[in-house]
Amino acid sequence: MTLSGERFRVVYCLAGSETQARVTAQRICLEQTVELPEEVVPAGFIRDEVVGRIEIFETGPTGFEVTISYAVETVGAELTQFINIIFGNISILPGVKVLRFELTPTLFEKFHGPRWGRAGIRELLKVPKRPLLCAALKPIGFSAVQLAEMAYQLALGGIDLIKDDHGLTNQIFAPFEDRVRRCADAVARANEQTGERSLYVPNVTAPFDQILARAHFAKESGAGGLLICPAVTGLDAMRQLANEEHLGLPILSHPAFQGSYLTASENGMSHFSLLGQLTRLAGADAVIFPNYGGRFAFSKEECLSIVAGTETVMSNVKAIFPCPGGGMTLERIPELLEVFGQEVIFLMGGGLIGHSPDLRANACHFRGLVNRLS
Amino acid sequence: MTLSGERFRVVYCLAGSETQARVTAQRICLEQTVELPEEVVPAGFIRDEVVGRIEIFETGPTGFEVTISYAVETVGAELTQFINIIFGNISILPGVKVLRFELTPTLFEKFHGPRWGRAGIRELLKVPKRPLLCAALKPIGFSAVQLAEMAYQLALGGIDLIKDDHGLTNQIFAPFEDRVRRCADAVARANEQTGERSLYVPNVTAPFDQILARAHFAKESGAGGLLICPAVTGLDAMRQLANEEHLGLPILSHPAFQGSYLTASENGMSHFSLLGQLTRLAGADAVIFPNYGGRFAFSKEECLSIVAGTETVMSNVKAIFPCPGGGMTLERIPELLEVFGQEVIFLMGGGLIGHSPDLRANACHFRGLVNRLS
Numbered sequence: 001m002t003l004s005g006e007r008f009r010v011v012y013c014l015a016g017s018e019t020q021a022r023v024t025a026q027r028i029c030l031e032q033t034v035e036l037p038e039e040v041v042p043a044g045f046i047r048d049e050v051v052g053r054i055e056i057f058e059t060g061p062t063g064f065e066v067t068i069s070y071a072v073e074t075v076g077a078e079l080t081q082f083i084n085i086i087f088g089n090i091s092i093l094p095g096v097k098v099l100r101f102e103l104t105p106t107l108f109e110k111f112h113g114p115r116w117g118r119a120g121i122r123e124l125l126k127v128p129k130r131p132l133l134c135a136a137l138k139p140i141g142f143s144a145v146q147l148a149e150m151a152y153q154l155a156l157g158g159i160d161l162i163k164d165d166h167g168l169t170n171q172i173f174a175p176f177e178d179r180v181r182r183c184a185d186a187v188a189r190a191n192e193q194t195g196e197r198s199l200y201v202p203n204v205t206a207p208f209d210q211i212l213a214r215a216h217f218a219k220e221s222g223a224g225g226l227l228i229c230p231a232v233t234g235l236d237a238m239r240q241l242a243n244e245e246h247l248g249l250p251i252l253s254h255p256a257f258q259g260s261y262l263t264a265s266e267n268g269m270s271h272f273s274l275l276g277q278l279t280r281l282a283g284a285d286a287v288i289f290p291n292y293g294g295r296f297a298f299s300k301e302e303c304l305s306i307v308a309g310t311e312t313v314m315s316n317v318k319a320i321f322p323c324p325g326g327g328m329t330l331e332r333i334p335e336l337l338e339v340f341g342q343e344v345i346f347l348m349g350g351g352l353i354g355h356s357p358d359l360r361a362n363a364c365h366f367r368g369l370v371n372r373l374s
Numbered sequence: 375m376t377l378s379g380e381r382f383r384v385v386y387c388l389a390g391s392e393t394q395a396r397v398t399a400q401r402i403c404l405e406q407t408v409e410l411p412e413e414v415v416p417a418g419f420i421r422d423e424v425v426g427r428i429e430i431f432e433t434g435p436t437g438f439e440v441t442i443s444y445a446v447e448t449v450g451a452e453l454t455q456f457i458n459i460i461f462g463n464i465s466i467l468p469g470v471k472v473l474r475f476e477l478t479p480t481l482f483e484k485f486h487g488p489r490w491g492r493a494g495i496r497e498l499l500k501v502p503k504r505p506l507l508c509a510a511l512k513p514i515g516f517s518a519v520q521l522a523e524m525a526y527q528l529a530l531g532g533i534d535l536i537k538d539d540h541g542l543t544n545q546i547f548a549p550f551e552d553r554v555r556r557c558a559d560a561v562a563r564a565n566e567q568t569g570e571r572s573l574y575v576p577n578v579t580a581p582f583d584q585i586l587a588r589a590h591f592a593k594e595s596g597a598g599g600l601l602i603c604p605a606v607t608g609l610d611a612m613r614q615l616a617n618e619e620h621l622g623l624p625i626l627s628h629p630a631f632q633g634s635y636l637t638a639s640e641n642g643m644s645h646f647s648l649l650g651q652l653t654r655l656a657g658a659d660a661v662i663f664p665n666y667g668g669r670f671a672f673s674k675e676e677c678l679s680i681v682a683g684t685e686t687v688m689s690n691v692k693a694i695f696p697c698p699g700g701g702m703t704l705e706r707i708p709e710l711l712e713v714f715g716q717e718v719i720f721l722m723g724g725g726l727i728g729h730s731p732d733l734r735a736n737a738c739h740f741r742g743l744v745n746r747l748s
Contacts, residue, residue: 033513035724036728037724040724042513042516046516050515073545073546075545077544078544078581081543084630088603091630091633091637092636092670093633093637093669138410139424140407140420140448141408141416141420166463167409167455170452171447171449172447205458207452207613208585232458232610233454234608235606239581239582258465259465259641260634260641260642261634263466263467263468264634267634295401296466298466349410351411353414354414
């Protein structure tokens with residue numbers, strides 16, 4: 001069989017001595033493709049082209065950086081198999097981290113990424129320039145009526161994207177359908193009053209057989225976007241939402257259960273590759289991540305590397321919004337505007353709820369701050 | 375609202391000083407449920423019952439071990455939300471590891487786990503006692519005809535479970551439907567000759583919208599089981615396969631892309647909880663993992679903790695097979711029989727292919743060794 005010769009590239013950071021790193025690099029080439037000891041790999045195109053190939057081996061700031069190329073034919077047309085090739089078995093080996101990847105025209109034809117991206121979301125909201133604002137409905141335990149009232153106040157206060165907390169699923173407190181109907185209605189009512197276009201973004205992280213049904217229900221009920229935790233549902237469920245016919249809602253990706261890829265310095269995937277590149281390739285229009293200086297441990301540099309991943313050139317895959325959140329407060333807005341600029345969605349959850357008992361006033365204050373400073 | 379008072383428990387290992395660990399424990403209680411600063415958590419049942427509760431705080435061998443209980447109502451009936459509660463946001467915080475969890479009657483009514491389990495697979499194969507044997511069809515690049523010939527030889531040689539390599543998906547070399555038909559036929563032909571009941575186990579790790587279709591196609595084509603990588607597809611896709619009507623095939627769970635939960639000592643999930651308890655709860659009948667002393671870094675103790683997780687009492691959730699593989703060789707069988715005993719599936723991939731050019735003879739040798747020693 002003759003292959004096309006088209007090869008995509010993955011850059012890994014390898015721990016250990018140079019000798020160890022060279023052994024690991026060879027091993028990745030086999031492990032991620034033929035999964036055979038080298039001596040029994042069939043000669044011919046399998047040995048010459050299917051096996052991964054070391055293209056560059058160099059010293060990086062935190063380890064040896066090796067660029068390995070793979071034949072596009074090993075992936076076929078499936079994002080699931082792409083994930084498996086870049087970091088399937090090798091995820092189990094300590095000391096291997098995916099730094100970034102570079103696709104090829106054939107793969108870009110197959111993986112379209114987000115439907116809306118930054119420009120699309122701005123167009124939906126009719127907000128051409130300023131940073132967008134997002135707030136969360138919570139907590140678990142509130143009724144659908146209470147959550148809808150929150151949504152109403154937040155929309156009146158000028159929040160662009162009003163999302164479910166990712167822990168709101170289908171519990172007895174606020175069952176999915178009832179909640180979605182009420183919250184979507186509440187936001188629509190507020191929009192009529194304000195003349196703005198706030199979007200309600202329900203959480204469709206759900207059992208496998210209910211994700212699409214909930215997404216379509218949400219759309220029919222007037223929701224303006226969808227929230228999903230791709231590490232819980234599988235990244236490809238998000239791609240499906242982005243590609244699903246007659247759906248067409250912007251998608252926010254939430255990092256719950258995804259942290260283990262990111263917490264270890266020597267293992268896993270870089271913030272750039274996982275929350276930037278891969279999340280984008282899997283169809284998210286915005287990626288939520290814990291902001292530096294909040295409750296989690298991401299550094300400013302890591303956050304900015306996510307931003308870079310959301311906009312790095314990837315053929316015609318659209319740039320998506322970084323959406324820093326998690327322990328943010330209104331006091332930090334001026335600083336965050338300087339760091340993230342205009343192309344960002346600021347997510348404020350507890351910080352907005354805790355600012356004062358008047359949620360609408362808090363939202364107005366948030367919006368006013370952003371309007372004034374940007 | 376009045377809750378049932380029924381609470382399930384998760385045991386976390388926390389790094390750092392005792393003071394730090396106590397702060398982290400409090401934080402988990404909020405983060406995994408209401409996701410609000412403590413001062414704004416609504417009074418009443420939300421503060422008293424929805425928020426996680428520290429039940430035990432003690433010193434463990436590798437850190438502080440804290441047992442946190444959560445109201446069953448925070449989960450509802452969904453495995454996806456169960457995953458989110460036990461390790462959603464908190465996966466992003468360094469120094470938190472899930473050690474184990476304990477469900478309650480209400481949750482056991484909702485999560486049934488595997489359909490077959492150890493006893494069911496033995497019944498399907500009519501092998502009451504000895505360890506079971508599994509081998510893999512590979513590599514990527516082989517045609518469906520070549521893979522089917524391998525399957526035929528392996529079945530003639532007495533291998534019980536003949537699985538696709540997890541990297542065989544739907545590439546041009548051996549497209550899914552053609553491969554599955556040919557391999558299932560090959561194993562059926564061999565079974566007619568041997569009088570045994572080898573099962574062909576194709577890989578249904580696939581795009582979201584194709585998993586079920588491939589699984590049903592496999593069943594209709596005579597496949598005897600299904601292989602899936604739940605970290606790629608989402609764990610709940612596996613649960614769906616286990617629960618799917620008119621399917622009813624045993625399921626092998628493959629750890630590709632799952633390693634990041636396991637590679638760091640202080641973060642992630644324990645081998646026991648992820649590859650034992652959770653994989654089982656999500657419907658696998660057998661869990662593949664890299665054996666100690668092979669190509670990966672799992673220790674013997676970690677492997678045995680997986681075994682413990684496959685059989686620890688979990689109400690009426692069936693015990694499942696541990697399936698150690700990854701760099702195993704025939705020479706190690708005597709040792710492995712001593713370590714794992716009879717209730718195991720030995721997976722041999724490259725080690726079987728590399729033993730000699732005669733695959734059937736290698737399989738016979740493998741089977742003979744196991745027969746003789748067990």
